[in-house]
Every structure is written in structure tokens, then in C-alpha cells.
Amino acid sequence: MKPTLINLPKIVDPRGNLSFFENSHQIPFEIKRTYWIYDVPGGEKRGSHAFKEQQEFIVALSGSFDVVINDGNEEQCFTLNRSYHGLYIPRMYWRTLQNFSTNSLALIVSDKSYSEYDYIRNFDDFKRLKYEK
DSSP, rough: OOOOEOOOOOEEOTTTEEEEETTTTTSSSSOEEEEEOOOOOOTTTTTEESSSSSEEEEEEEEEEEEEEEEEOOOOOEEEEEEEEEEEEOOOSOOOEEEEOOOTOEEEEESSSOOGGGGOOOOOHHHHHHHOOO
């Protein structure tokens, strides 16, 4: 599977809209971990790594930011700026979050608990591991 934008249910109500995702219904994995990124200073980037095994789903709950994905050959940029869609990122894709707007809030859910062993933090190592398989 490749990185994919997934539209989430959007329940429109004059009192305020509601969106959601559930394990294995909107996203293709069971959630083991949830974290969020916020208060990112102007010009800073987050991520800049890949995971050997972990899959993620990223939603911009507030504001906007770009997720730049690299498979080792090609780079693709997804702008997240609506809380009713998110980006699914399978294992072994390099990802960088950048261009955070003021007061942006990135919600990330993954199918694994935190493990430093799963991180690939050097792009050359990532490319080597990706194409060894």
C-alpha cells in the first residue's frame, strides 16, 4: 500500500461539525499509540525519519502543515488543512512535517507502541534498507 489521503466521515450540524475514525474502519490498522504535535516554531520541521514496521495516520486537527513523503526515489507533498481527512503512511516511507501554520495541531495515530529501534533517522540508511528487501 502507498501513502493515501483518506476522507473521514463528516457529520454536518449547525452547532458544529463532527468527524471521526475508528480502528480498521477508516484507517487500515488497529491503533496502539496516539500523540500530537503543536506549538511548532516558524520554519521548524518535525519527523525527518522512517519506520521499519510502524504505520501512521496523520490528521490536521487545527491549522495546516505539509507532509513530505519519500519512498527512496520519489518525493510527494501532501498539504493537510482539514480535520475531515488524513494521511495514511505505511511502513518504510521517509516523512517530514513542515510549513506549520500558527496554532496548528497534528494528531498522529500508529499501530505500534514507541520503540527507538523502529526508527530510521538517516536518509542514506533508509534508502539502503528499503532497497535491500
